[in-house]
Amino acid sequence: MPGTEKRQIEPIRLFKSDFLEFFSHVRPVTVLVLWVPVALFFLVRSIWFASENTAAARIVIGLLAGWFLWTFVEYVLHRFLFHFHPKTERLKRVFFSVHGVHHAQPLCRTRLVMPPVMSIPLAIAFFGLFHLVFDVLIGRPADTSTCSTTAPAPTCASG
Numbered sequence: 001m002p003g004t005e006k007r008q009i010e011p012i013r014l015f016k017s018d019f020l021e022f023f024s025h026v027r028p029v030t031v032l033v034l035w036v037p038v039a040l041f042f043l044v045r046s047i048w049f050a051s052e053n054t055a056a057a058r059i060v061i062g063l064l065a066g067w068f069l070w071t072f073v074e075y076v077l078h079r080f081l082f083h084f085h086p087k088t089e090r091l092k093r094v095f096f097s098v099h100g101v102h103h104a105q106p107l108c109r110t111r112l113v114m115p116p117v118m119s120i121p122l123a124i125a126f127f128g129l130f131h132l133v134f135d136v137l138i139g140r141p142a143d144t145s146t147c148s149t150t151a152p153a154p155t156c157a158s159g
């Protein structure tokens with residue numbers, strides 16, 4: 001059938017080493033196979049460890065907030081980091097390898113998504129960052145040892 005044949009593209013070679021070149025390619029289904037179980041693990045974990053006071057609405061709100069936050073962070077990374085214009089040739093090669101190749105060959109199916117060799121360390125780094133911000137800094141309960149419960153309203157001494 002005319003027009004339905006898939007275009008085969010010879011991918012731009014990024015590395016001289018076949019070993020490194022292998023890790024620069026990934027099929028899009030890898031994202032589903034790798035990250036859907038991780039997302040489901042954290043969803044089930046949040047349900048499993050939810051206290052009796054945690055309403056299902058909080059979990060849904062957290063899921064939606066995480067989805068929105070990650071979409072925003074991914075946009076910011078893409079806009080400002082991946083499309084950064086370095087001055088040196090060496091950095092230009094690095095940025096081309098990380099993301100520029102995706103725009104140079106937008107129809108190359110093995111360069112549509114970030115390979116696990118990059119996405120797994122980034123996921124761990126962002127997990128740590130989000131855990132630090134939302135669980136440790138924002139989510140940590142206040143130190144109530146310096147609080148006064150006397151009227152008219154409870155107050156806590158700072159410091």
Ligand SMILES: [Zn+2]
Nearest residue numbers: 078082099103
């Ligand atoms: Zn881009």
